[in-house]
Amino acid sequence: MTIPVFWRLAIVAGAVLAIELACRTGIIDRVTMVPPSQMAVALVRMAVGAPWFWPDALSTFQNIVAATAMSIVPGFLIGLIVHAMPRLRAVLNPVFLSYYSVPTFVFYPLLIVVFGINSVSLIVMGAMFGIVAMVSATLASIDRIPRVYVKVARVTGLSPWQTAVQIQLPAATPHLITGIKLAVTYSVIGVIAGEFIIATSGLGRRLKLAYNDFDTATMYGLILLIFIAVAIVNIMLQHWESRVHRRWYRT
Amino acid sequence: MKEHPPHQAWTDYAILVSATILLWQVAWYFAGSEAITPPLETVRRLGVLMGEARFWGHATATAVAFFYACILALAGGLVLGIAIGASRTAHEILMPILSTLYSIPKIMLYPVILLVFGLGLSAKVAFGAMHGFFPVALFAIGAIRNIPPVLLRTARVMRLSWLDLVRGVLLPAALPEIVTGLRIGFATTLLGTLMGELFASSEGIGFMLIRAMDIHNVPDIMALTLLLFVVATVANILFLGVENRVRSHGT
Numbered sequence: 001m002t003i004p005v006f007w008r009l010a011i012v013a014g015a016v017l018a019i020e021l022a023c024r025t026g027i028i029d030r031v032t033m034v035p036p037s038q039m040a041v042a043l044v045r046m047a048v049g050a051p052w053f054w055p056d057a058l059s060t061f062q063n064i065v066a067a068t069a070m071s072i073v074p075g076f077l078i079g080l081i082v083h084a085m086p087r088l089r090a091v092l093n094p095v096f097l098s099y100y101s102v103p104t105f106v107f108y109p110l111l112i113v114v115f116g117i118n119s120v121s122l123i124v125m126g127a128m129f130g131i132v133a134m135v136s137a138t139l140a141s142i143d144r145i146p147r148v149y150v151k152v153a154r155v156t157g158l159s160p161w162q163t164a165v166q167i168q169l170p171a172a173t174p175h176l177i178t179g180i181k182l183a184v185t186y187s188v189i190g191v192i193a194g195e196f197i198i199a200t201s202g203l204g205r206r207l208k209l210a211y212n213d214f215d216t217a218t219m220y221g222l223i224l225l226i227f228i229a230v231a232i233v234n235i236m237l238q239h240w241e242s243r244v245h246r247r248w249y250r251t
Numbered sequence: 252m253k254e255h256p257p258h259q260a261w262t263d264y265a266i267l268v269s270a271t272i273l274l275w276q277v278a279w280y281f282a283g284s285e286a287i288t289p290p291l292e293t294v295r296r297l298g299v300l301m302g303e304a305r306f307w308g309h310a311t312a313t314a315v316a317f318f319y320a321c322i323l324a325l326a327g328g329l330v331l332g333i334a335i336g337a338s339r340t341a342h343e344i345l346m347p348i349l350s351t352l353y354s355i356p357k358i359m360l361y362p363v364i365l366l367v368f369g370l371g372l373s374a375k376v377a378f379g380a381m382h383g384f385f386p387v388a389l390f391a392i393g394a395i396r397n398i399p400p401v402l403l404r405t406a407r408v409m410r411l412s413w414l415d416l417v418r419g420v421l422l423p424a425a426l427p428e429i430v431t432g433l434r435i436g437f438a439t440t441l442l443g444t445l446m447g448e449l450f451a452s453s454e455g456i457g458f459m460l461i462r463a464m465d466i467h468n469v470p471d472i473m474a475l476t477l478l479l480f481v482v483a484t485v486a487n488i489l490f491l492g493v494e495n496r497v498r499s500h501g502t
Contacts, residue, residue, distance in 0.1 A: 007344045008344050008348060033363070090259070100439075107476070108464075110469075110472070113285060188354070189357075189358075193356055193358045196358050197449075204358075211362035226356065227355060230355045230356070231351045234347075
């Protein structure tokens with residue numbers, strides 16, 4: 001274990017322990033927060049005992065995967081098209097720059113009217129949130145391919161297709177991965193927020209129900225679960241990103 | 252991207268705005284008034300809303316909460332970001348923790364915020380600040396870490412005083428990215444404040460929005476969405492202006 005990893009774990013463990021103590025000694029009262037150990041117990045109890053747990057977890061997971069796919073693939077393709085048309089890009093540039101300053105959730109009711117209260121609405125919400133990050137990352141990644149690569153490809157007589165697959169795509173990979181990372185993060189946020197606001201299934205909805213019923217243990221168990229899941233996905237993506245970056249910029 | 256002559260920038264804006272209005276009109280044509288209010292009627296509805304006294308009460312409530320949340324998020328994010336960015340070790344240890352906290356769906360913490368702060372102003376402020384804090388901090392860290400080491404070495408060789416170092420080297424080198432962080436932090440704080448009002452409030456624009464959603468008042472939803480869109484975009488354009496000036500000043 002490296003030294004930074006050790007300290008990171010120590011900080012997280014210290015924070016958990018501090019909350020545990022604060023809850024046990026009554027500094028934080030039971031209605032506000034249950035001790036982390038009880039959150040974990042509640043989570044395990046849900047996972048083995050609650051009939052809704054696995055179907056709801058599966059539904060959230062599927063929606064997130066679909067939303068991620070719906071932001072990465074179309075986002076990449078739109079990025080390619082927009083990059084090929086500089087004038088279109090100039091027109092759309094303010095949209096890319098301002099997109100994340102507009103609260104996307106205000107479109108939720110419209111999506112529900114168009115798609116109904118179902119998974120499709122949730123997936124579209126997640127994808128709407130993630131797609132622009134992917135488009136921007138695709139544009140940036142193509143911009144940063146050194147011109148000389150393409151010149152070399154031309155000199156060595158590669159076809160346009162070979163140039164795209166063997167030269168341009170690998171050269172664009174590091175920035176594309178940053179876009180994929182953002183698309184995943186935003187899809188997760190979009191789907192869970194959507195479930196929380198309006199949904200008929202999923203962990204986000206369970207969280208809201210638990211809160212409405214003052215079922216603090218279930219509520220914190222679910223928060224813990226989402227927290228851990230997001231942390232694991234995030235760490236994996238960061239790991240992947242830094243590995244690719246290292247491979248590319250190692251000279 | 253290449254600089255365009257100013258008249259083309261205006262044409263581009265004009266194309267973008269007219270294309271948006273056209274798409275909006277076409278979408279209304281297909282989806283119907285059940286889902287979408289057409290552009291002209293939305294503007295008219297917004298005008299009617301803005302003529303009512305209760306609207307300005309809600310707008311003021313949002314503005315006050317947003318103001319406090321912004322101060323907390325921007326100042327807190329900057330201080331923490333610069334402190335972490337200044338130390339290589341702190342950066343290595345804390346950066347993954349911060350980026351994980353940034354990527355969790357904060358909406359799931361809304362019950363916690365409500366339990367801690369209760370309904371009202373402080374819950375909204377906390378919710379807004381929580382959203383804006385992390386991007387500001389992450390960008391500030393990036394800004395400090397990305398200062399080329401050669402600049403610092405040069406400053407040492409030239410025996411700059413501490414004040415000259417900050418004023419002459421560090422600020423100009425880090426400022427553009429810091430302003431980008433402030434721009435994004437500003438937007439996410441607004442988003443967080445509105446989200447807080449959706450659930451944790453009985454006044455504010457977010458509250459008007461959730462009430463309109465509940466009774467399926469499409470014209471009001473559309474009018475408020477338009478308003479938020481315009482406010483967020485104008486603020487974003489102003490920040491971008493500052494960003495460009497800072498950037499050109501630095502080079």
